[in-house]
Amino acid sequence: MFLRSAERNGTSPARGDVDVLLVCSAGGHLLQLWLLAGAWAGMSHAWVTLDQEDARTLLADETVYYAYGPTTRSVTNLLKNLRLACSVGWRLRPKVVVTTGAAVAVPFAWVCRLLGAKVVYIESLTRITAPSLSCRMIKPVANRLYVQWPELSASVPGSLYVGNVSGRR
Numbered sequence: 001m002f003l004r005s006a007e008r009n010g011t012s013p014a015r016g017d018v019d020v021l022l023v024c025s026a027g028g029h030l031l032q033l034w035l036l037a038g039a040w041a042g043m044s045h046a047w048v049t050l051d052q053e054d055a056r057t058l059l060a061d062e063t064v065y066y067a068y069g070p071t072t073r074s075v076t077n078l079l080k081n082l083r084l085a086c087s088v089g090w091r092l093r094p095k096v097v098v099t100t101g102a103a104v105a106v107p108f109a110w111v112c113r114l115l116g117a118k119v120v121y122i123e124s125l126t127r128i129t130a131p132s133l134s135c136r137m138i139k140p141v142a143n144r145l146y147v148q149w150p151e152l153s154a155s156v157p158g159s160l161y162v163g164n165v166s167g168r169r
Helices: 028-035 053-058 075-092 105-114 133-141
Strands: 020-024 045-050 064-067 096-101 118-122 144-147
Touching (some): 020 105, 028 053, 045 053, 096 133
Parallel strands (some): 020 045, 096 118, 118 144
16 A cells, blocks of 8 residues: 555655655554654655554654555565565655664665665664564664664674663663
8 A cells, every 4th residue: 555645735755855764664663763753853754654543643744655564474565565665765765764673664774775875773672682583684784773772782783772762771
């Protein structure tokens, strides 16, 4: 289900006009990324997420590309999202992709990296001792990889721990 909410309002970014592409699953992944909005304040940006109520509510005034779900164990939706990643990546040419995962982020990280974007991955707050599958799949193309627990940084070489999104340390 490929919808572009802001295009319906006439505010969609032009091709090649996006500084930051924000990619995440709905739910907790979306909330964590949304809480970091100050990091890209003043920059042009667009979102990719799943079409669920929380996404429609939190991102009501944003440019949003809705990906295909469910993403877990669905080769069909993986291929659809790969095609969507190629289309959105080619059209927007983001300078940076920022993602908190999960599976929907994998094709976007790889495609946009191949198109020249930098990739920043923020591992889920729920991952304390072992990285997620999404983290392991995105790590080879990530320019920066943040973990939200100091215990996890030992399990993910090259990762950075600077705290967690909730503000607790």
